[in-house]
Amino acid sequence: xxxxxxxxxxxxxxxxxxxxxxxxxxxxxxxxxxxxxxxxxxxxxxxxxxxxxxxxxxxxxxxxxxxxxxxxxxxxxxxxxxxxxxxxxxxxxxxxxxxxxxxxxxxxxxxxxxxxxxxxxxxxxxxxxxxxxxxxxxxxxxxxxxxxxxxxxxxxxxxxxxxxxxxxxxxxxxxxxxxxxxxxxxxxxxxxxxxxxxxxxxxxxxxxxxxxxxx
Amino acid sequence: xxxxxxxxxxxxxxxxxxxxxxxxxxxxxxxxxxxxxxxxxxxxxxxxxxxxxxxxxxxxxxxxxxxxxxxxxxxxxxxxxxxxxxxxxxxxxxxxxxxxxxxxxxxxxxxxxxxxxxxxxxxxxxxxxxxxxxxxxxxxxxxxxxxxxxxxxxxxxxxxxxxxxxxxxxxxxxxxxxxxxxxxxxxxxxxxxxxxxxxxxxxxxxxxxxxxxxx
Amino acid sequence: xxxxxxxxxxxxxxxxxxxxxxxxxxxxxxxxxxxxxxxxxxxxxxxxxxxxxxxxxxxxxxxxxxxxxxxxxxxxxxxxxxxxxxxxxxxxxxxxxxxxxxxxxxxxxxxxxxxxxxxxxxxxxxxxxxxxxxxxxxxxxxxxxxxxxxxxxxxxxxxxxxxxxxxxxxxxxxxxxxxxxxxxxxxxxxxxxxxxxxxxxxxxxxxxxxxxxxx
Numbered sequence: 001x002x003x004x005x006x007x008x009x010x011x012x013x014x015x016x017x018x019x020x021x022x023x024x025x026x027x028x029x030x031x032x033x034x035x036x037x038x039x040x041x042x043x044x045x046x047x048x049x050x051x052x053x054x055x056x057x058x059x060x061x062x063x064x065x066x067x068x069x070x071x072x073x074x075x076x077x078x079x080x081x082x083x084x085x086x087x088x089x090x091x092x093x094x095x096x097x098x099x100x101x102x103x104x105x106x107x108x109x110x111x112x113x114x115x116x117x118x119x120x121x122x123x124x125x126x127x128x129x130x131x132x133x134x135x136x137x138x139x140x141x142x143x144x145x146x147x148x149x150x151x152x153x154x155x156x157x158x159x160x161x162x163x164x165x166x167x168x169x170x171x172x173x174x175x176x177x178x179x180x181x182x183x184x185x186x187x188x189x190x191x192x193x194x195x196x197x198x199x200x201x202x203x204x205x206x207x208x209x210x211x212x213x214x215x
Numbered sequence: 216x217x218x219x220x221x222x223x224x225x226x227x228x229x230x231x232x233x234x235x236x237x238x239x240x241x242x243x244x245x246x247x248x249x250x251x252x253x254x255x256x257x258x259x260x261x262x263x264x265x266x267x268x269x270x271x272x273x274x275x276x277x278x279x280x281x282x283x284x285x286x287x288x289x290x291x292x293x294x295x296x297x298x299x300x301x302x303x304x305x306x307x308x309x310x311x312x313x314x315x316x317x318x319x320x321x322x323x324x325x326x327x328x329x330x331x332x333x334x335x336x337x338x339x340x341x342x343x344x345x346x347x348x349x350x351x352x353x354x355x356x357x358x359x360x361x362x363x364x365x366x367x368x369x370x371x372x373x374x375x376x377x378x379x380x381x382x383x384x385x386x387x388x389x390x391x392x393x394x395x396x397x398x399x400x401x402x403x404x405x406x407x408x409x410x411x412x413x414x415x416x417x418x419x420x421x422x423x424x425x426x427x428x429x430x
Numbered sequence: 431x432x433x434x435x436x437x438x439x440x441x442x443x444x445x446x447x448x449x450x451x452x453x454x455x456x457x458x459x460x461x462x463x464x465x466x467x468x469x470x471x472x473x474x475x476x477x478x479x480x481x482x483x484x485x486x487x488x489x490x491x492x493x494x495x496x497x498x499x500x501x502x503x504x505x506x507x508x509x510x511x512x513x514x515x516x517x518x519x520x521x522x523x524x525x526x527x528x529x530x531x532x533x534x535x536x537x538x539x540x541x542x543x544x545x546x547x548x549x550x551x552x553x554x555x556x557x558x559x560x561x562x563x564x565x566x567x568x569x570x571x572x573x574x575x576x577x578x579x580x581x582x583x584x585x586x587x588x589x590x591x592x593x594x595x596x597x598x599x600x601x602x603x604x605x606x607x608x609x610x611x612x613x614x615x616x617x618x619x620x621x622x623x624x625x626x627x628x629x630x631x632x633x634x635x636x637x638x639x640x641x642x643x644x645x
Contacts, residue, residue, distance in 0.1 A: 069420070073427030083298070083513070108386045171538045180395035180610035184402065187614065205499070212503030284635070288642030298513070323601045395610035399617070 014079040018140045020068045024061060024092045025133040031057045031099045032126040038103070039114045039122050047114075051103040061096035065089050080139075080210045088210075091202040092132075098196040099125070105192055109185040117169040117186075121193035124162045128200040131155050135207050148211050155204035162197035166190055229294040233355045235283045239276060239307045240348040246272045246314045247341040253318070254329050254337050262329075266318040276311035280304050295354075295425045303425075306417040307347075313411040314340070320407055324400040332384040332401075336408035339377045343415035346370050350422050363426050370419035377412035381405055444509040448570045450498045454491060454522045455563040461487045461529045462556040468533075469544045469552050477544075481533040491526035495519050510569075510640045518640075521632040522562075528626040529555070535622055539615040547599040547616075551623035554592045558630040561585050565637050578641050585634035592627035596620055 031054055038050035068089040072078065078085055105111065106118075135151035138144050169190050177183045246269055253265035283304040287293065293300055320326065321333075350366035353359050384405050392398045461484055468480035498519040502508065508515055535541065536548075565581035568574050599620050607613045 069424060070427055073424050104382060108382055109389045167534060167538055174539045174611070174615065177611070180614065181389070181392070181398060183611060183614055184395065184398055185389065187618075188402075209499060209503050212500055284639060285642055288639050319597060323597055324604045396604070396607070396613060399610065399613055400604065403617075 014140075016071050016075075017068070017079050017085060020064055020071070021088065021092070021136050021139070022133075024064045024068075024089075024096075025129070025136045027057055027061050027064065028092065028095055028099075028129045029133050031061075031096060032122070032129045035099060035103065036119075036122045036126050039119050044112055048107055051107055054100050054103045058096045058100040061093060065093040081213065084206055084210050084213075088203060088206040091199050091206060094199040095129070095132075095196055095203065098192055098199060102189060102192045102196065105185075105189045109189065111185055111189060115186075117165060117172075117190060118193065120165045121162060121190070121196075124158050124165065125193065125196050125200070128155050128158045128162075128197055131158070132200055132203055135204070139207070139210065142211070142214055145211055145214075148207060152204040152208045155200050159197045159201040162194055166194045229355075231286050231290075232283070232294050232300060235279055235286070236303065236307070236351050236354070237348075239279045239283075239304075239311075240344070240351045242272055242276050242279065243307065243310055243314075243344045244348050246276075246311060247337070247344045250314060250318065251334075251337045251341050254334050259327055263322055266322055269315050269318045273311045273315040276308060280308040296428065299421055299425050299428075303418060303421040306414050306421060309414040310344070310347075310411055310418065313407055313414060317404060317407045317411065320400075320404045324404065326400055326404060330401075332380060332387075332405060333408065335380045336377060336405070336411075339373050339380065340408070340411050340415070343370050343373045343377075343412055346373070347415055347418055350419070354422070354425065357426070357429055360426055360429075363422060367419040367423045370415050374412045374416040377409055381409045444570075446501050446505075447498070447509050447515060450494055450501070451518065451522070451566050451569070452563075454494045454498075454519075454526075455559070455566045457487055457491050457494065458522065458525055458529075458559045459563050461491075461526060462552070462559045465529060465533065466549075466552045466556050469549050474542055478537055481537055484530050484533045488526045488530040491523060495523040511643065514636055514640050514643075518633060518636040521629050521636060524629040525559070525562075525626055525633065528622055528629060532619060532622045532626065535615075535619045539619065541615055541619060545616075547595060547602075547620060548623065550595045551592060551620070551626075554588050554595065555623065555626050555630070558585050558588045558592075558627055561588070562630055562633055565634070569637070569640065572641070572644055575641055575645065578637060582634040582638045585630050589627045589631040592624055596624045 034050055034054055034057070038047050041047040041050060068085070072082060072085055072089075102121075106114070111118075131151040131154045135148050135155075138148045138151075142148075170187070173183055173186055177186075249265055249269055249272070253262050256262040256265060283300070287297060287300055287304075317336075321329070326333075346366040346369045350363050350370075353363045353366075357363075385402070388398055388401060392401075464480055464484055464487070468477050471477040471480060498515070502512060502515055502519075532551075536544070541548075561581040561584045565578050565585075568578045568581075572578075600617070603613055603616055607616075
């Protein structure tokens with residue numbers, strides 16, 4: 001065996017991981033865009049198929065995450081700590097699950113009147129995922145640590161914004177709601193949407209711990 | 216000290232871990248069997264003690280899991296990655312917790328009419344645990360990697376089946392239910408049952424990652 | 431470079447971790463005290479600002495946890511396993527989150543009549559955190575392993591006590607409640623309070639695994 005092949009054999013297969021992570025955040029971005037667009041669509045006959053199309057993207061996310069775990073099992077040398085790759089892949093996968101979970105609640109619970117709270121959540125989620133995607137892209141060459149840090153700080157503040165949206169929604173719900181089944185549906189939907197931003201924050205925390213170790 | 220004892224001292228104490236994992240999945244199998252049988256029992260005065268008997272088995276599971284963690288702390292050398300042993304033990308323990316949680320909801324919420332949804336969940340849970348038990352048993356000698364992979368694939372598809380059971384149940388609940396307290400009870404019970412299969416999938420994912428590293 | 435500085439450079443910075451962990455459990459103790467006092471206060475105009483003051487303490491907890499993660503990223507050598515530091519910091523952070531989450535529910539859901547169940551939870555939570563704080567303090571010199579073990583055993587039994595409080599509360603709620611919105615509010619509050627003790631148990635389990643490895 002030539003020395004070149006020997007080196008190749010033990011060379012960290014960084015690109016595989018970076019490509020898969022970018023594939024995942026790019027897919028999440030598509031999901032967030034569709035969610036925002038669907039909620040802006042007043043015609044239910046058009047909105048429902050848009051929400052249902054998220055299932056396909058959630059499956060694609062599952063597949064990419066599965067590939068990430070297989071690569072993690074196969075590769076002894078990884079671009080950053082194994083535990084960080086595992087935690088980042090898991091939280092990105094959770095983001096897709098909870099977006100799809102929110103979309104399912106909108107259709108399965110027959111929530112036809114999309115309110116301002118739901119739209120506010122979708123908007124925060126989209127901004128979180130834009131920041132996440134840009135942070136993940138920068139991990140590839142680590143040239144712009146500052147941009148990564150700023151993305152993480154932004155996600156943390158967006159998660160606080162989502163908490164406020166949730167708290168205000170709950171206060172309104174319990175102050176004015178008289179239909180208990182409406183309360184059950186909306187509370188459950190709002191919680192599912194709020195968890196999306198929690199999972200974005202989890203992902204941001206992993207990214208932050210990766211750059212701390214690198215610095 | 217003879218060389219033999221020296222080797223013994225550092226020999227991976229594989230059997231301890233395999234025995235404990237099998238003890239746990241065997242116990243889970245008993246829990247699933249009792250759950251299915253209890254739900255088939257129409258006489259509440261007979262069904263309730265069957266459901267309550269699950270508490271004892273959940274305690275036994277706790278003890279075996281505790282032993283697993285103690286062995287993990289004591290043994291430097293383990294049959295597979297420490298993080299995988301920890302994750303597998305945790306998800307198996309969660310399965311027992313959520314089965315017992317489901318049984319408690321049936322009695323504490325006075326859910327006397329066991330519906331088809333609950334029975335469908337119990338059936339999927341039982342099939343998941345049968346696959347899990349067979350997969351865990353094969354870890355001992357790793358001679359039949361194919362059987363382990365098939366068990367994991369089966370559990371993943373059963374978890375999808377459970378998701379569908381849940382989605383259909385929620386659609387029915389919100390389409391027809393008029394009693395809000397009934398909705399609260401059933402939604403909570405269905406969610407608890409669905410989480411059992413999520414935890415089975417978590418366990419299957421750990422098993423898959425163990426065999427990827429071994430292969 | 432003198433040998434002294436060289437040693438210093440690689441000396442485990444134990445104190446940083448111990449100080450931060452004690453800062454966190456001390457802060458949790460303040461939160462538990464305020465929670466108990468607020469729930470004993472019958473005048474809502476006095477109770478509400480007490481509950482709201484928990485937000486500040488929750489933020490301080492976030493900051494200390496953040497410092498713990500930064501130190502973990504920076505220090506190659508740590509007083510105990512990295513995964514244990516991470517898990518302990520995470521579970522202690524969760525305790526603060528769920529105490530603040532419980533306080534928010536009391537005010538946001540307009541739960542003006544604090545019942546015996548809520549007070550029983552607050553009391554168990556306070557006793558859990560007292561045990562946790564004493565256990566964490568003993569980690570510093572590991573001279574009193576027995577006291578640490580006893581703290582962990584106590585927390586486990588207190589978590590069981592909290593489970594019983596929850597089960598009895600649910601049985602009462604579904605046996606007598608007629609107002610579904612009341613049921614939604616109380617069930618959600620009780621669950622949030624019960625999770626506080628779950629997270630205390632998680633922390634105790636990490637502490638136990640630390641002393642098993644040390645012994």
